[in-house]
Amino acid sequence: NAGVTQTPKFRVLKTGQSMTLLCAQDMNHEYMYWYRQDPGMGLRLIHYSVGEGTTAKGEVPDGYNVSRLKKQNFLLGLESAAPSQTSVYFCASRLAGDSRNEQFFGPGTRLTVL
Amino acid sequence: ELKVEQNPLFLSMQEGKNYTIYCNYSTTSDRLYWYRQDPGKSLESLFVLLSNGAVKQEGRLMASLDTKARLSTLHITAAVHDLSATYFCAVDRGGSNYKLTFGKGTLLTVNP
Numbered sequence: 001n002a003g004v005t006q007t008p009k010f011r012v013l014k015t016g017q018s019m020t021l022l023c024a025q026d027m028n029h030e031y032m033y034w035y036r037q038d039p040g041m042g043l044r045l046i047h048y049s050v051g052e053g054t055t056a057k058g059e060v061p062d063g064y065n066v067s068r069l070k071k072q073n074f075l076l077g078l079e080s081a082a083p084s085q086t087s088v089y090f091c092a093s094r095l096a097g098d099s100r101n102e103q104f105f106g107p108g109t110r111l112t113v114l
Numbered sequence: 115e116l117k118v119e120q121n122p123l124f125l126s127m128q129e130g131k132n133y134t135i136y137c138n139y140s141t142t143s144d145r146l147y148w149y150r151q152d153p154g155k156s157l158e159s160l161f162v163l164l165s166n167g168a169v170k171q172e173g174r175l176m177a178s179l180d181t182k183a184r185l186s187t188l189h190i191t192a193a194v195h196d197l198s199a200t201y202f203c204a205v206d207r208g209g210s211n212y213k214l215t216f217g218k219g220t221l222l223t224v225n226p
Contacts, residue, residue: 031212040123042202042216043157050211058213090156094212100164101145101212105157 002026004106006091012112013081021076021109023091030096032074036087081113116141118205120217127193135220137186137203145206146186148177150199193224
């Protein structure tokens with residue numbers, strides 16, 4: 001049981017390049033979330049999904065797109081990277097019907113945009 | 115809009131001392147979470163508080179929730195160096211999507 005995994009762990013992009021971050025979970029969780037963490041800012045929700053084929057915007061969605069084609073995967077895309085998107089990105093997942101409503105986090109992806 | 119404020123944001127303490135981290139939030143919620151993050155690592159769940167008056171303890175850490183005051187505390191007893199980390203509280207915004215709003219975190223340094 002790997003839990004929540006993220007690929008890649010590190011990435012450096014140039015302004016204007018595109019990339020996709022992959023989040024995968026093997027816990028059969030319905031809910032998945034993408035956050036970004038910036039120094040002194042805590043975690044902020046970018047997008048989330050309540051099930052396969054669904055996505056919704058969070059607090060800071062601009063410049064990102066997401067897809068949830070399979071239940072176990074949640075993809076975060078940057079179409080044209082900007083230096084302001086330099087951050088650490090965390091994915092989380094949650095089981096529907098869990099009374100604790102607890103989210104489990106992946107190890108993070110450190111992205112630098114030059 | 116839900117706002118979550120932690121204080122202090124930075125805390126330097128000596129081993130063996132006690133201290134409390136505070137988490138205030140602005141709108142009604144009865145679900146609050148505490149996480150620990152070590153440098154360069156992910157978030158580790160510490161406590162899940164699901165009702166008014168909830169108190170949870172694990173080792174030298176104890177968390178409590180007062181939903182009427184919209185306040186949670188994380189109390190550290192007899193701190194040790196291994197507790198050095200950043201601690202986040204997160205509040206469930208309510209509704210069916212279970213979105214969390216995080217505080218900015220408290221960087222705790224325990225000095226020998």
